Amino acid sequence: MPSGWRLRKRGGAKEVKSAEPEAAALRRACGVDIVWVIQGPNIWRGETISMSPINRREFLRKSTAGLASIPALAAISCSTTPQPTAPIQPAAPVGPPLGLPIGLELYTVRDQCEKDFEGTLKQIAAIGYQTVEIYDFYGKTAADVKKLLDDNGLKAPAGHWLLPKLRNSLPKCIDDAKTLGCEYLVMPILDPPERKTFGQFKRHAEFFNKVGEKCKQAGLSFGYHNHNYEFKKYDDTTVFDYLLSALDPQLVSIEMDCFWVVHAGYDPVTYLEKYPGRFPILHIKDLKAGYAPTTEKDDKVGLFAEVGHGTIDWKRIFTAAPKGGMKCYFVEQDFFERPPLESVKMSYDYLKKLAV
Numbered sequence: 001m002p003s004g005w006r007l008r009k010r011g012g013a014k015e016v017k018s019a020e021p022e023a024a025a026l027r028r029a030c031g032v033d034i035v036w037v038i039q040g041p042n043i044w045r046g047e048t049i050s051m052s053p054i055n056r057r058e059f060l061r062k063s064t065a066g067l068a069s070i071p072a073l074a075a076i077s078c079s080t081t082p083q084p085t086a087p088i089q090p091a092a093p094v095g096p097p098l099g100l101p102i103g104l105e106l107y108t109v110r111d112q113c114e115k116d117f118e119g120t121l122k123q124i125a126a127i128g129y130q131t132v133e134i135y136d137f138y139g140k141t142a143a144d145v146k147k148l149l150d151d152n153g154l155k156a157p158a159g160h161w162l163l164p165k166l167r168n169s170l171p172k173c174i175d176d177a178k179t180l181g182c183e184y185l186v187m188p189i190l191d192p193p194e195r196k197t198f199g200q201f202k203r204h205a206e207f208f209n210k211v212g213e214k215c216k217q218a219g220l221s222f223g224y225h226n227h228n229y230e231f232k233k234y235d236d237t238t239v240f241d242y243l244l245s246a247l248d249p250q251l252v253s254i255e256m257d258c259f260w261v262v263h264a265g266y267d268p269v270t271y272l273e274k275y276p277g278r279f280p281i282l283h284i285k286d287l288k289a290g291y292a293p294t295t296e297k298d299d300k301v302g303l304f305a306e307v308g309h310g311t312i313d314w315k316r317i318f319t320a321a322p323k324g325g326m327k328c329y330f331v332e333q334d335f336f337e338r339p340p341l342e343s344v345k346m347s348y349d350y351l352k353k354l355a356v
Contacts, residue, residue: 162189301336
């Protein structure tokens with residue numbers, strides 16, 4: 001609008017700062033009370049001109065035409081007809097995947113926790129991790145560990161308890177898990193003597209169903225964590241497929257370690273889609289290129305990569321994860337070629353930006 005023009009509404013009147021011809025045009029066109037204001041050195045003086053009242057529809061018609069006749073106001077419309085608007089585009093998804101907190105399995109930083117448990121938790125929280133999976137108490141009680149977690153703003157939705165503890169002190173395991181605020185009590189690994197034959201896995205499945213029943217009664221979920229040795233074939237099935245059929249899905253869930261599934265030569269997405277709801281927890285760790293599939297546990301330096309820096313297609317896995325029932329996930333890396341906390345941060349930074 002050119003300098004010298006101003007439209008204001010005072011009460012029921014229009015107030016216009018203009019030259020006489022333009023003000024007269026507004027009076028003629030709009031048929032409203034108009035105040036023609038002249039600005040003097042220190043005062044305002046004005047002249048009020050009353051026009052006959054008109055109805056709203058006639059006012060809108062005339063005022064639109066009148067305003068359009070004045071160049072400075074030609075862009076102003078008095079029309080009440082709704083104008084089309086561009087459709088609102090949905091916001092592009094941003095990381096972390098599925099909006100879930102990024103968690104860390106504390107086995108990843110076991111050596112650091114052994115030296116300084118509290119300080120390591122502090123550094124994990126500073127990186128941005130919000131959840132952890134308990135690996136060890138490092139000589140502390142469950143209540144002590146819970147306080148350390150609380151002091152650093154961390155939660156532990158899951159923890160690992162080895163098979164001997166489940167056999168010898170299951171009530172204590174359950175109590176500790178509840179003290180920590182865990183939802184899932186997970187059996188993480190079978191030692192070599194415990195996984196020699198298919199018959200052993202059959203007996204394990206029976207025992208795990210019983211453990212699952214006890215956990216369910218206590219308000220917890222029991223889970224089994226896989227490696228690659230479960231993909232050995234016996235006749236026409238793998239141990240992993242056998243366990244999925246033998247374990248009661250109402251009592252035992254699977255914590256799928258995506259790395260070990262891939263390293264065994266299988267596809268995590270196939271299982272996530274074939275067995276809906278069976279995999280509430282995923283372990284997220286990456287595999288370097290150049291390693292042939294194997295069902296022999298061969299964890300070693302050089303095999304593992306930081307998440308997003310290896311060969312596994314994480315976007316594809318996270319896309320299928322909801323069908324598999326994923327509720328939480330944990331970064332894990334067994335061995336490193338750089339300082340562990342540096343690797344842990346690299347994995348976090350990748351997942352923070354991974355939109356699914």
